[in-house]
Amino acid sequence: MNYRIETVAIDCLMVRLFDAIDEANMPWMLAASQRLRAVFGERLIDLVPSYTTAMVHFDLLHLSPEQARTLVREALENLRPDNGSGGRLHEIPVWYDLSVGPELALLAERCATSVADIVRRHSEREYQVFALGFAPGFAFMGLVEEALAAPRLATPRKRVAAGSVGIAERQTAAYPAVSPGGWNLIGRTPSKLFDRERDGYSLLQPGDRVRFVAVDHTTFINLGGDDTPLEALA
Amino acid sequence: MSRLSIEASTPLCLLQDAGRFGVRHLGVTQGGALDWVSMRWANWLLGNPAEAPVVEVTLGGFSLVAEDDCCLALAGADLDARIDGEPLKPWSSFTLSRGQRLRLNQPVQGARAYLAAPGGFAAAQVLGSCASVVREELGGLDGFGSPLAKGQQLAYDRPVPVLKTVPEALRPDFGDVSALDLVLGAQIGDFSGQSLFEAFNRDWTLDSRADRMGMRLLGPALQYQGAPMISEGIPLGAVQVPPDGQPIVLLNDRQTIGGYPRLGALTPLALARLAQLLPGNVVRFKPVVQESAWQQQRDYLQRFEL
Secondary structure, X not given: OOOEEEEEEOOEEEEEOOOOOOHHHHHHXXXXXXXXXXXXXXXXXXXXXXXXXXXXEEOOOOOOHHHHHHHHHHHHOOOOOOOOOOOOEEEEEEEXXXXXXXXXXXXXXXXXXXXXXXXXXXXHOOEEEEEEOOOOOOEEEEXXXXXXXXXXXXXXXXXXXXXXXXXXXXXXXXXXXXXXXXXXXXXXXXXXOEOOOOXXXXXXXXXXXXXXXXXXXXXXXXXXXXXXXXXXXX | OEEEEEEEOOOOEEXXXXXXXXXXXXXXXXXXXXXXXXXXXXXXXXXXXXXXXXEEEEOOOEEEEEOOOEEEEEEEEEOOEEEOXXXXXXXXXXXXXXXXXXXXXXXXXXXXXXXEOOOOOOOOOEOOXXXXXXXXXXXXXXXXXXXXXXXXXXXXXXXXXXXXXXOHHHOOOOOOOOOEEEEEOOOHHHEOHHHHHHHHHOOEEEEEEEXXXXXXXXXXXXXXXXXXXXXXXXXXXXXXOOOOOOOEEEOOOOOOEEOOOEEEEEOHHHHHHHOOOOOXXXXXXXXXXXXXXXXXXXXXXXXXXX
């Protein structure tokens, strides 16, 4: 396993394992995170994994930068991919509708197809959770079929409803809470993505797999969904 | 319980502690007092743990009335604090008799003042911290990140300790205009030679676009010549350079990952100084090596062992 250790801050190191986003990296990324957590133990303040990197924030009261580098090397020695756990598979219900997912129309037009076809194509794939970021419980997932890839909106919305499901480039995600956002919105999930009462807080974790399941309006409401149209939130 | 009622507040008056740790991999930001040095002194004045909950008052507009005989400590910016109209200088602990009123009006020197109470202000921990993050609806008195508001009560439940003052020689010097230490990051070689010269030899003016997520700096446009980056973890104090070339110093409430190249990251001591500056103030950067910055930080922390 080739990797680089980069200086990031007085008490942070970046462990760079890959140079490109690839679903095949995930078993290695998960294994690296586990090993780093195990070896640093109490001396780890935070570990921030992303697509190709893991940022190690170590406790400067207990480790010098040089000692931290040594621990990283120890953690990653003879690293083997974590193919065993593979993450959990989640089925996330989504009400795909123009009132909560206005870019459905845009995608259908761009692909010269129907809205129903866009829904089918978005919901038939199994996606991988690459990273969490942007907001608590916001999971970057992919990869979306190439034809559905769409650049972020030129002007981000000031208010995107909680549960909004969107596409940006070849990634898809659901907004855990109301926030500004520039993703192309195609629907809304009633699932609670971040819950301070839940063990582990975030529904989705890196390495998990996700399948979106299209549900009708009645099911969406019965599952606790809020169908306030997007325009009403602006 | 000793209680104080809030009579005036602003969206910039927040309950804070050292920050929220161990959950950043879930996208939860760090939070915590921006000027950690002043926060630590406020707690030191009362014999509190360094990370005990404090009130961060940015720019003033905050007023309390004591519902019981109280003891507090004030450190950080001089925000023209007054007890019933009488001036109160920061860097000391003090008492408030029942009915007395403490006001923090407006900046005289610095931007952020920290109020501490014996044992820390009472607040529920949310994900391990009471740090208020408005955007994430975490922490604060209500547990949902709201700023402190008129009508709320602050409380603590420890006896009054011996009153103290921070020795003058140990206080941060808010008039210090020396360059801010910046630990060089991995993308430093991907900025143009001209940009590297400018980054460390030109004045940078603090823009009014500043909050607890980050502060924008205005100056020559810096040119990044490297490949586009894949989002990765962002450290506290990262000096990131978006495509417009104007750096942004990322602070406690920053997003956890991002994809802009970075010059590096300011040291904790540089960040504490930056937290006391106002829009229009000018800063410079000085490159430092990680090991020596680490040693300097360890040495500085000895001050609080007094």
